[in-house]
Amino acid sequence: MKNRALTSVEEFILKQYGGDITYFAQLYKTSVCKVNEWIQHDAHIINGKICIPTKHSA
Secondary structure, three states, X not given: OOOOOEEEHHHHHHHHHOOOHHHHHHHOOOXXXXXXXXXXXXXXXXXXXXXXXXXXXX
C-alpha cells in the first residue's frame, strides 16, 4: 500500500473526484477560486492539510 501523506491538490482532485473542483471545494468548505489558487501555487495535501509552498521552502 502506498503512503499517501504527500499529494498535489491537482492530482488528488483528478484521482479522487474526477476533476470536480466544485465538490472538492465544498468538502474543504472553501471557494472554487481558492482551490484554483492552490492548484496554481502547486499546493500539496500533507496529512490531510493543504500546504502551499513559499519562497523560503527548500
